[in-house]
Amino acid sequence: MKNYFSKSKEELFKLFSVGENGLSNEEAQERLKKYGKNQLNEEEKESTFSVFISQFKDFLVIILIIASIISLISGNVESTIVILVVIVINAILGTVQHVKAEQSINSLKSLSSPKIKVLRNGEKVEISSELVVPGDIMLLEAGDLVPADGRVLESFSLLVNESSLTGESENVEKKSEVINVEELSIGDQKNMVFSGSLVSYGRGVILVTQTGMNTELGKIAKLLESTKQKTTPLQVSLDNFGKKLSVGIIILCIVIFIINLFHGVNILDSLMFAVALAVAAIPEALSSIVTIVLAIGTQKLSKENAIVKKLKSVESLGCVGVICSDKTGTLTQNKMTVKKVYISEKVLDASGLDKDNKIDKLILQESILCNDATNDVGDPTEIALVNLADKYGIDFKELKHTYPRISEIPFDSDRKLMSTVHKIDNDIIMFTKGAVDSLVPRITHILINNEVREIKKEDIKKIEETNNLFAETGLRVLTYAYKILNSEKEISLEDENNYIFIGLVGMIDPPRAESKAAVEKCIMAGIKPVMITGDHKVTARTIAREIGIYHEGDRVIEGLELEKMTDEELKAQVERTSVYARVSPEHKIRIVNAWQSLGKICAMTGDGVNDAPALKKADIGIAMGITGTEVSKDAASMILTDDNFSTIVKAITTGRNIYANIKNSIRFLLSGNTAAIIAVIYSSFAGLPVIFAPVHLLFINLLTDSLPAIAIGMEPSHGDVLKDKPRDPKEPILTNSLAISILIEGLIIAIFVVIGYYIGYGSTKDALKGSTIAFSVLCLARLFHGFNCRGKHSIFGLGISKNMFSIIAFIIGFVLLSAVLLIPGLHGIFEVAPISMRDICIIYVLAFIPSLLIQLYKIIKYKK
Numbered sequence: 001m002k003n004y005f006s007k008s009k010e011e012l013f014k015l016f017s018v019g020e021n022g023l024s025n026e027e028a029q030e031r032l033k034k035y036g037k038n039q040l041n042e043e044e045k046e047s048t049f050s051v052f053i054s055q056f057k058d059f060l061v062i063i064l065i066i067a068s069i070i071s072l073i074s075g076n077v078e079s080t081i082v083i084l085v086v087i088v089i090n091a092i093l094g095t096v097q098h099v100k101a102e103q104s105i106n107s108l109k110s111l112s113s114p115k116i117k118v119l120r121n122g123e124k125v126e127i128s129s130e131l132v133v134p135g136d137i138m139l140l141e142a143g144d145l146v147p148a149d150g151r152v153l154e155s156f157s158l159l160v161n162e163s164s165l166t167g168e169s170e171n172v173e174k175k176s177e178v179i180n181v182e183e184l185s186i187g188d189q190k191n192m193v194f195s196g197s198l199v200s201y202g203r204g205v206i207l208v209t210q211t212g213m214n215t216e217l218g219k220i221a222k223l224l225e226s227t228k229q230k231t232t233p234l235q236v237s238l239d240n241f242g243k244k245l246s247v248g249i250i251i252l253c254i255v256i257f258i259i260n261l262f263h264g265v266n267i268l269d270s271l272m273f274a275v276a277l278a279v280a281a282i283p284e285a286l287s288s289i290v291t292i293v294l295a296i297g298t299q300k301l302s303k304e305n306a307i308v309k310k311l312k313s314v315e316s317l318g319c320v321g322v323i324c325s326d327k328t329g330t331l332t333q334n335k336m337t338v339k340k341v342y343i344s345e346k347v348l349d350a351s352g353l354d355k356d357n358k359i360d361k362l363i364l365q366e367s368i369l370c371n372d373a374t375n376d377v378g379d380p381t382e383i384a385l386v387n388l389a390d391k392y393g394i395d396f397k398e399l400k401h402t403y404p405r406i407s408e409i410p411f412d413s414d415r416k417l418m419s420t421v422h423k424i425d426n427d428i429i430m431f432t433k434g435a436v437d438s439l440v441p442r443i444t445h446i447l448i449n450n451e452v453r454e455i456k457k458e459d460i461k462k463i464e465e466t467n468n469l470f471a472e473t474g475l476r477v478l479t480y481a482y483k484i485l486n487s488e489k490e491i492s493l494e495d496e497n498n499y500i501f502i503g504l505v506g507m508i509d510p511p512r513a514e515s516k517a518a519v520e521k522c523i524m525a526g527i528k529p530v531m532i533t534g535d536h537k538v539t540a541r542t543i544a545r546e547i548g549i550y551h552e553g554d555r556v557i558e559g560l561e562l563e564k565m566t567d568e569e570l571k572a573q574v575e576r577t578s579v580y581a582r583v584s585p586e587h588k589i590r591i592v593n594a595w596q597s598l599g600k601i602c603a604m605t606g607d608g609v610n611d612a613p614a615l616k617k618a619d620i621g622i623a624m625g626i627t628g629t630e631v632s633k634d635a636a637s638m639i640l641t642d643d644n645f646s647t648i649v650k651a652i653t654t655g656r657n658i659y660a661n662i663k664n665s666i667r668f669l670l671s672g673n674t675a676a677i678i679a680v681i682y683s684s685f686a687g688l689p690v691i692f693a694p695v696h697l698l699f700i701n702l703l704t705d706s707l708p709a710i711a712i713g714m715e716p717s718h719g720d721v722l723k724d725k726p727r728d729p730k731e732p733i734l735t736n737s738l739a740i741s742i743l744i745e746g747l748i749i750a751i752f753v754v755i756g757y758y759i760g761y762g763s764t765k766d767a768l769k770g771s772t773i774a775f776s777v778l779c780l781a782r783l784f785h786g787f788n789c790r791g792k793h794s795i796f797g798l799g800i801s802k803n804m805f806s807i808i809a810f811i812i813g814f815v816l817l818s819a820v821l822l823i824p825g826l827h828g829i830f831e832v833a834p835i836s837m838r839d840i841c842i843i844y845v846l847a848f849i850p851s852l853l854i855q856l857y858k859i860i861k862y863k864k
C-alpha cells in the first residue's frame with residue numbers, strides 16, 4: 001500500500017507531475033495508453049466459438065444426435081447427414097442470436113457508464129469514468145460515484161460512504177490534512193477516497209492516485225458480485241413450462257412408438273419417428289426467442305431515450321400500475337426564470353429592482369454569492385438567479401472574485417437550505433437561501449426599507465400570504481436571509497438561525513409540453529400518475545392540476561404530515577393521493593412500500609444521492625440521465641436520457657408491447673407444434689402409415705419456424721396496448737384463453753394437413769406422396785399462420801406491411817420449402833416425392849384455408 005496519506009500537496013503534485021490546473025489533454029492521453037482504462041477486468045468474455053459449442057449441450061440437440069446415430073445404424077446415411085447439417089445450422093442460428101443479444105446488452109452498458117468531472121488544461125470537463133488516469137484532478141460532489149482512488153486536496157464538508165469497501169454503513173468525513181504515520185488501514189485514511197464509494201454530501205478536489213485494477217477495489221474485485229445478466233422471471237417460468245411439456249411429450253412419444261410397432265413399423269423407424277416427434281413438439285426455441293425479443297426491445301427503448309439496465313425490467317414495465325414522478329425537470333422543463341420578488345412588503349416584477357438600493361442590492365448579491373451555478377451550468381434554480389443578476393449587468397465571475405467564499409454549507413433536499421460566508425466591505429456576512437417553511441422559522445429580524453428591526457407576527461403573516469400567492473400561480477419560492485458574523489469562521493449547521501429576512505424570490509418552471517398528453521395516456525392505460533416534489537404544496541398542486549395529475553377531491557400530502565402517519569394510515573390514503581409536497585427522499589420509500597403492499601407494481605423516479613434506496617426499492621427505479629447523480633443512476637433499473645416523464649409512458653407502452661409480442665411468438669410456436677402432434681396422433685390411431693418423415697419435422701421446427709417467431713417478436717406497437725389494464729405480475733404467460741387459441745388453431749391446421757395427406761395418399765395408397773403433401777401443407781400453413789399471430793386484429797387491422805420482418809421471414813421459409821419440393825436433387829434427402837402443378841395448387845389452397853378462417857374470425861370479432 002502506498003502512503004499517499006502522509007504526503008503533502010506539493011509532494012503529490014511532484015510525484016504525479018501535475019499542477020493546480022490538472023493534466024493537459026495530451027498528457028492524459030499518454031497516461032491512458034500507459035495505465036490502461038480505469039475499469040475492473042471483467043469476467044473472461046465467452047468467445048463466439050465457445051458460445052457455438054455450448055449450443056450442442058442442449059437437451060434437444062442430444063436427442064437429435066441420437067436420432068442421427070439411429071439413422072446411421074438403419075443404413076440411412078442421407079438422413080444422418082441432413083440431421084447433422086440441421087444441427088449445425090441450428091447451432092449457428094443460436095450463436096448469432098446469443099451474440100446479438102449480448103452486443104445489444106453491452107452497448108446499453110456503455111450508454112449508462114458513469115461520468116465524472118475533472119480538470120484538464122485548467123478547464124472543468126465531464127468525462128466517462130473509464131478515462132480517468134493517475135494524476136487527474138477530480139472534482140467530486142454529492143451524488144458522484146468515486147471512480148478511482150485518490151488523495152483529498154480540498155474538502156468542503158465532503159462526506160463519503162465507503163460501505164462497499166469497508167462494510168461500514170456510516171458516512172465518513174474526508175479532510176485534506178496530511179496524516180503523519182507510517183501505515184493506516186483503509187478505514188482510517190481520512191484524506192483518501194476510494195473507488196466504489198459514493199459521495200453523500202459536500203464536495204471535494206481529489207488527486208487521482210490509482211486507477212483500474214490497481215485501486216483498492218480492484219484488489220478485491222474477485223469478491224464482487226458478478227454483473228452478469230440473470231435469467232428473467234419470464235425465462236424461468238418458460239423454462240419450467242418447457243420442462244413439464246417435454247415430459248408430457250416424451251410420454252406421448254413412447255405411446256406413439258408402441259402404437260407404430262403395433263402397426264408393424266420396424267423398431268428403428270419407430271424409434272426414429274418418436275425422436276423426430278419429440279423434436280417437433282418440444283418448444284426448445286421459446287427461451288432463446290424471449291431473450292432475443294427482450295434484447296431487441298431494450299435497443300428500441302434506448303432509441304426512445306429509456307436505457308433499461310436489466311432485461312428483467314423490460315418485463316416488469318408492462319405491469320407498472322403507478323408512476324411516482326418528481327416534478328422538477330421530469331414533468332416540468334427545469335428551465336427556471338425569476339418572475340417576482342417580494343421586498344419591503346412589496347411584490348415587484350423581476351425587472352423592477354433598483355440595484356443601487358441596499359435591499360435590492362443584497363438580493364442580487366446573495367443571488368450570485370450563495371450559488372454554485374454559472375449562467376448555464378448547474379442547478380436550474382440557481383442558474384435562474386445568476387440570470388436575474390445578469391439582467392442588471394452584474395457579472396457573476398467578477399462578483400464571486402471580489403467577495404470570495406470563506407465557508408459554506410451546501411444545499412441538500414432534506415434541509416432545503418444553502419449557506420455561504422463572505423467578507424463584504426467590513427462585514428462578515430452569512431447568506432442563506434432556501435424553502436420558505438425551512439428558513440422563515442429561523443428568522444428573528446427583518447430588513448424593511450433598508451432598516452433592520454425585530455420581526456413581528458404580522459410580518460410573518462405577510463410573508464406567508466405572499467408565498468401562497470406566488471405558489472398559487474405555480475411559482476417556486478425561495479426565501480433570502482442573512483446575518484452578520486463576528487469573525488471569519490467555518491460555519492456549521494448550528495449557525496443556521498437568528499437570521500435577518502431580506503425577501504422572497506418567485507420563479508416559474510413551466511410544465512413540459514408533452515406532460516399533459518402523457519398523463520392522459522397513463523390514466524387511459526389504468527396507470528396512476530403521482531407527483532412527488534420537494535416543492536411547496538400549493539406550487540405542486542397548481543402544476544399538478546395544470547397537467548392533469550391532480551383532480552378536485554384528490555389528496556395532497558405534505559412530508560411532515562406523512563411522517564406522522566403510520567404505514568397503515570398511509571396505505572389507506574395512497575390511492576386517493578396524487579401529490580406529495582415538501583417530501584424528503586426517505587418519504588419516497590414509504591410511498592413505494594404503501595403501493596407495493598396494495599399489490600401494485602410501482603415505478604419511481606429520483607435524481608439525488610438520497611433517492612438511491614427508494615429507486616432500489618421500487619419495482620422500476622428510474623434515474624435522470626441529464627440531471628441525475630451517478631449514485632441514482634447506479635441504483636436505478638432504467639435511466640431516462642431526456643429526463644422526461646413522457647418517456648416513462650413511452651417505455652411502458654413499449655414494455656407492454658414486447659410482452660404481447662412474446663406471447664404472440666409463443667402462440668405461433670405452440671400452435672404449429674400442436675398441429676404436428678394432432679396430425680401424428682391421428683395418423684397413428686387411424687392406422688395410416690407414418691404421416692411425416694422425421695426429416696420433415698426437423699426441417700419445419702428448426703429451419704422455417706424460428707424466423708417468423710422472431711419477426712412476431714418485432715411487431716411494432718399498434719397503440720391498443722394502452723387500452724388494457726396493467727398486467728397482473730402473477731398472471732402466467734400461458735393463460736387459459738391463450739391455451740385455447742393454441743389448441744383451436746393447431747386443430748384447424750392439423751385438419752387440413754390430414755386432408756392433404758389423404759389427397760396425396762389417394763386410391764393408389766402412395767404414402768410418400770401423402771406425406772409430401774402433408775408436410776408441405778403443415779410447413780406453409782405455419783408460415784401463413786405467422787401473419788395471424790402478429791396481433792389481436794386481422795391482417796388489415798394490423799397493416800400488412802407494418803412488419804416487414806414477418807414478410808421477409810415468410811419469403812425465406814417459402815423459398816426453402818419450394819427448394820425442397822422443386823429441386824429433384826433434394827428429394828431423396830428430404831424424403832419428398834416429385835409433385836405436379838395440381839399438387840402444388842392443392843398445397844397452397846389447403847395451407848391457406850386455416851389462415852383464411854382465422855382471419856375471418858378476427859374480422860367478425862373485432863368489427864363489433
Ligand code: ATP
Pocket residue numbers: 326327328329379381382411412413414416417418433434435436476477478479532533534535536
Ligand atoms: P422535485 O422533487 O420536484 O424534483 P426538487 O428536487 O427540485 O423538486 P428540492 O430540490 O428538494 O426539490 O427543493 C425543495 C425546495 O428547496 C424548493 O422548493 C426550494 O424552496 C428549495 N431549494 C431548491 N433548490 C435550492 C437551492 N439551490 N438553494 C436553496 N434552496 C433551494
